Amino acid sequence: MTILADYLKQYSSNTAVNDVICTIAEVGKTINKLLQRGAFADILGEAGNQNVQGEDQKKLDVIANNLLLDALTQCTHCAGVASEELDDATPANQSGNLLVLFDPLDGSSNIDINMAVGTIFSILPYQRSGSPITNTDFLQNGEKQLAAGYLVYGPATMMAVTTGNGVAMFGYDPDKDAYLLIKDHVQIDADTKEYAINGSNYRHWQQPMQQYIDEVIAGKSGTRGKDFNTRWVAAMVGDVHRILCRGGVFMYPFDNKDPKKAGKLRLMYEANPMALLIEQAGGAATDATHRILTIEPNDIHQRVPVVLGSKNEVAYVQQLHESALKI
Known part of the structure; x- marks a missing residue:
């Protein structure tokens, strides 16, 4: 081997x-x-x-x-x-x-x-x-x-x-x-039925993220027309590993719990390296509106929102956020 x-x-x-x-x-x-x-x-x-x-x-x-x-x-x-x-x-x-x-x-x-x-x-x-x-x-x-x-x-x-x-x-x-x-040559399916997010923060999220979670929880009876499963390891490394193994989407979005922090995860130590891995495996990684790898850092401990994983699911989350910005 x-x-x-x-x-x-x-x-x-x-x-x-x-x-x-x-x-x-x-x-x-x-x-x-x-x-x-x-x-x-x-x-x-x-x-x-x-x-x-x-x-x-x-x-x-x-x-x-x-x-x-x-x-x-x-x-x-x-x-x-x-x-x-x-x-x-x-x-x-x-x-x-x-x-x-x-x-x-x-x-x-x-x-x-x-x-x-x-x-x-x-x-x-x-x-x-x-x-x-x-x-x-x-x-x-x-x-x-x-x-x-x-x-x-x-x-x-x-x-x-x-x-x-x-x-x-x-x-x-x-x-x-x-x-x-x-x-070798790990690839992530573009579509998925699994998502990872800390649901206890729902009340602090912006409307587009609340809408997304409402839709996936509604399952077959909702607008998405299929059932989803929640998987949450409470360690980004574990959730990303699962996505690389079998697909899915991981989200730690912006919330209003602490408005001074753009997100919980660190751009330089967590978001950037995981975004590179995910993209190299055919997935996508954004802060809900921008590709993570293009964010210009201003501090080595800068925090950002993170949405990454199966490409089509990430694109849909981004679409919801972009639509909200146009209103």
């Missing part, structure tokens, strides 16, 4: 990008082992502090962040690293030509209940090799990504990755201590 490093050599000529992906994959092995041991590894519960987003950190948030930070700052190709858990980017090797962004443990509220969590990453070019990095260097739109992917830690640890030549999925085999290719 094809191992991760060999696959990357075949589909990407950028050895620096390939090395960074393999570095992240190696750290994933350690995170996987910690999760397998759970309470016995003393990873459960709160860390006792908050991240830059004002969110309470779990112990494994901090551990995973430090593991990735240590590995990537020692990687000769990385000029700088930005983490969702830290206020500012961290300088690495001044001669490097890559920037790496990551969410060390997406869905960390799932840790203590033994449900799926994951690591999301994005790799960007560094244009000022030889100079110290700043936060501004990371403010590139999603189309500039050289690669993106995630690790999902569940019953089996899996990795999905793209270097711009489609999406491949790998499974971590603990017996061989290697990531082995499971599926």
